[in-house]
Amino acid sequence: MNDNFSYLKAKYGELWKSYIQHEFVLRMKEGSLPRDSFRYYLIQDSKYVAEMLKALTAAAANAMDDKVSSFLTRVLISKDKGREVHNNLLAKLGIEENEIKRTRYSLVNFAYTRHLLLSSKSWDSFIFAWTPCMVGYHEVGKIVKDSEDELYREWASFYASDEYRERSDAILKELNSITMTEYLESFFENSVRLEILFWESSLRQSELLFR
Template sequence: MLFQKLLKENFQIWDSYLHHDFVKQLENGTLKSENFLFYLKQDYIYLIHYAKCYALLALNANNARELRFAMKFQNYIVEGELELHKSILKLGIDADKLGVKDESLANIAYTRYMLSVGQSGDYLDLLVALSACAIGYGYIGKEIYENIGAKKLENHPYKEWILTYSGEAFQDEIKEFEDFLNSYEKSVSKEKFAKLSEIFYSVVRLEVNFWQHALDLKLEL
């Protein structure tokens, strides 16, 4: 499977993304609220750009199947994840007023990199760039839920976030994403895979940095 090959090729950085200290602190409930709030604000801004990437993915589509996929996932982000973040951020922060001055340099680096992949590469290049966030959050959410269990989650400070990414709806979405990505396996040459692996490594590295900058509370680099 194409995605599993990408994971195997980039196992070390992928593992540091899934098991980052931010994730472990979130899981055990010791993550400070200021760090979680910083992350949520940045992720809200991130998701706006992430949704734009799916618009670019749609523009790069070669057929109706690819177009439907891009439009479906863009809608899922706009109607689902952004609304989740907005509901959590409502405690003293107006999400709609977050602008460019609130955006961290780590956020800018990540989102503009994905947009550049879509502008300079093809549909599959951008699909792989988008996969680290989409599929990674599914893996993280599922693992956290399995580690904690339903009973301990009842009074967990980050219950809403964990239930979103471990929930059936999101898990179904990321399975669809992974299956869709894997459908391109037979068309990927050795040279193409090398390029895709470089893209994947870069975005996972940017995901790791995204967790870290939330721990450090750093808008600058």
């Protein structure tokens, strides 16, 4: 094993597969995912992204140097395209900013966002906590991009794109530049588990309890 990501994917292969090939993903691909589950997911994901961006900037602020700065540029450069696709989907589902704000967090989304925010105390732990989301969504996008369903195809088009792949490559390069420890590994593993539960709670449409 020459790099951290290969090591992690070998060690947590089964878990990674449960995340990438989750029923939620496969049903997006075959177009059988109920619109309500996707709507639920998209609102929770919007709340997640807002906190994730806070965590990213906090982590960067704690560690700002040339390396972090050039990483940030690579990641943020494709932000507009992502936002465009996202806003388009929100509009099609009749979701307004206000509904996102008003909607509470599911337990797993509450746990995941707190986990990310806490990880941002150090750049290294943030990178390990953030990788499953960043890299996993590129893999998921490639699975869903030929969906029978136009909306899910549109959703996946961004994550499957070359622009998004550059983001995913940027974080992998960052991840591989860090000396791994058991402690850092736990941030990665916990995030993969949270991603799995995130799909599951969207399928089940778990109660929204937290604010």
